Amino acid sequence: MAQISADEVRHLADLARIDLSDAELEHLAPQLSVILDSVASISEVASDDVPPTSHPLPLTNVFREDVVTPSLTPEEALSGAPDAQEQRFAVPRILGDEQ
Numbered sequence: 001m002a003q004i005s006a007d008e009v010r011h012l013a014d015l016a017r018i019d020l021s022d023a024e025l026e027h028l029a030p031q032l033s034v035i036l037d038s039v040a041s042i043s044e045v046a047s048d049d050v051p052p053t054s055h056p057l058p059l060t061n062v063f064r065e066d067v068v069t070p071s072l073t074p075e076e077a078l079s080g081a082p083d084a085q086e087q088r089f090a091v092p093r094i095l096g097d098e099q
Contacts, residue, residue: 004032
């Protein structure tokens, strides 16, 4: 079983810029050890004759074919808008000049 010390967790937290208390470090160390052991056990099961996969079942494409259909004209789309300018919806500015 891979044991992770509180100092190692502290180092990882510093790298991730996460501020953890001593109690949190002591609580997380054994949990991270269990996670590492779980990953190691999966690595032991994998063999050369089993190809790596991202999903246990094959995926099929569920997208529909692109078909051109009639749609609204710009005037029809903007007919219910409170304000429109140059065939676009006009909305209040939410970002200042700093953006």
